[in-house]
Amino acid sequence: MTTQSIYRYLIPGSAVVAVLLILANQPVSASVFLTNGTDVPQDLIPGIINTTVAGLIKNPVPLVFFYDRECQSCEQALNSVRFFEKRNPNVKITYYNLGDSQENRSLFTEYKGRFNTTKIRYPAIFADDLAISGSSDIIHNIESFARGYVK
Secondary structure (H helix, E strand, O other): OOOOHHHHHHHHHHHHHHHHHHHHHOOOOOOEEEEOOOOOOHHHHHHHHHHHHHHHHOOOOEEEEEOOOOOHHHHHHHHHHHHHHHOOOOOEEEEOOOOOOHHHHHHHHHHHHHOOOOOOOOOOOEEEEEEEEEEHHHHHHHHHHHHHHHO
């Protein structure tokens, strides 16, 4: 193999690697949102949740959880939310299965509309001016709510 043929393979491959490295370093879309449409960066999520929880303790509002029984990741998030609820019986959580009715789906659309973003998907939990979307973020961040309500 000549040097020229090596470059012919290396250069296109390097371009692909460079593009992949650039894409890998792009910010990941957050799954925690504020009503002004802000995607909360992962490193700021605990602080935002703590601030929200502090406000909810002073002025309790129910958490509103949307899911679909046909969605496996929704079931995982639902189990985490129910476990949270058992440990924090003073927290009111309203559950809406999107598969149950058009009314539930319309209500979900209404809640999403308050957040000035199109990125909110189910499962999602809403708490005042905070929305957490996606089973992984709900599962990982519901404990922050738990710690805040227990204080």
